[in-house]
Amino acid sequence: MEMSEQPRSRRQTRAAILGHLLQSGGMFRPPLAKAVRLSEASLSRILFDLKAEGLIEEVRRPVPYVGGPSALVSLDGSVAVAAFELTAQRLSVGVGGLSGELHFVERLPLPKRPTVASVGRGFRDALELLQDWTRRRRIRLSQIGVSVPGLGRLSELGNPIIPCDTGLVRGMISETFADVPVEITNSVVAHTTFHRSRTEDYPFAGAHLFVFVGQGVAGTWVDGPVEADALQPVELGHMVFGDGGPRCRCGHHGCVEAYTSLPALADLIGVPEAELQDGAGWVNAIPIPSRVRQELRRRLFRLGLAIGNTLNVKPCPGVAVSGWPSLLAEEDRKAVVDGIDTSLLGGRKHAQVSVAFVPPSTGNDPNAALAFAAWCLACRGGMPAASVEAA
Ligand SMILES: [Zn+2]
Incomplete structure (x- = not known):
């Protein structure tokens, strides 16, 4: 019973x-x-x-x-899921198991200035590689996941980070793998599923806000059991901090994203963005003059304000901050926590919000998208998509 x-x-x-x-x-x-x-x-x-x-x-x-x-x-180790993960530099395609094993991966570089057409061609090429690999090994896929940065409300008007026609992509995948369920999500949701299922000692088991600072600044509300609506993306990156700030990709000026995204960081410390992409090496390798570090901390403080204000709108006991700020030394990260403390009603202690920094999973694509595919399979209880609709 x-x-x-x-x-x-x-x-x-x-x-x-x-x-x-x-x-x-x-x-x-x-x-x-x-x-x-x-x-x-x-x-x-x-x-x-x-x-x-x-x-x-x-x-x-x-x-x-x-x-x-x-x-x-x-x-079961024999269940195979596939995933496509779009990043600023490349499109990755892979096949993996439900427990994080990676069986196959190909990474296709994107042109410097990707367009809907060139990204579409990338998906077509990646799809061919996937079809070829699965056919030769007679592997039946149980789920396909696709991770696209910046996917959200604005996507109907054109994807704000990387141009990508998700309708076209869905159509291509469904044509090639007719019986395999396909889910497309915002990359912040994919990163959330990755960290929840693959990070040892992930700091939160219950409801919390996952914040990822990368190409953009986005969050995911994580709440409750494994259900389709348990992960909700939140666009906290477009909180505006006064007039006259740097221009944001959304068209406004002074958004927190325009101060703290990876491109904004590259601009501030004067190195190409690509040098900040993979791993934590840059934190120690790139000297940051104290004047720049002051500005860096001011920006991290703004990020904290944005997170605190998000928690004012929807209270939540925990925040996991991932992306480049999590790689910094504690004295620098403290600016984020101070920002949260400053804007959060009653302060962080009174609101009983715990903050944890989680190392980013960038550079290991398509592992986040594969974790998302596994999560989708779990969500539908491993049942065929058609019977889920009836259930
Ligand atoms: Zn914006």
Whole structure:
């Protein structure tokens, strides 16, 4: 008998189980039953189905508590998902497993000034490589995920970061892989799923705001169970701080993004943006004069103000800040925390908001998009897209 407060559909129960396995990497039956609020008998019946469908596997292991040995439940290593991840420099395509294994990856460079046409051609080429690779190995894909930076409300008028016709892309993918569900998302959502399921000791288990500072500045509200609406992108990067600031890609002046995005940082410290792309090396390698560092901290403070104001609109107990600010020394990062403290109603302590910095996952594309694809598969409970609509 189910112990949940609210009746859940079969799809929702399966999604909860797969979501917990995705985030934990594997669980013994008793704690899994507790986490998804099922009796062990109910869990057992569902696991039987999931195993028969090839979605999970179980290995008997000694357990660290009374009552063992038990079965360690994990996601089946043979399930394959594919993903496309668009970044400022390139389009990556890959195939991976549900637990983060990478089986295949190709990275296609984009022209310096990408257009809808050249990005479309990139997708066509990447799609051919994917089709070729999966055909030769007779691999059946269970889900395809696509990550596009800046995708959101403005996208109908043209993508604000990299020109990309997502309707065209969806059409091309569906033509080639007719039976495989396809989901397209904002890159901040893909990065959120990556960190939640692949970062060891990710700081938040419950509701929080994930902020990513990269090509743009964006956030994701993370809330509740593994459901399609549990991850909501939020465009906090376009909070305007007075007249006369630098011009933003949205057309306004003085947005927090125009001060703190990766292109703005490159401009401030006077190095090509590409040098700031991969890894944390630049933080120690590039000398920053104290005058520039002062300005850097002023900008980080503004980022903090934007985050604090976002939390004023929708209170939330935690903030994970990822992207380049998380690579800085604590004295510099403190400016972000101070900004949050300054704008948050009652201050950070009173509002009981904890702030954590999470190293960015940039440079390892398409891993974020693959994590998103795995998350989508969990979301629909591993069921075919058509039966999810009916469930
Ligand atoms: Zn803007």
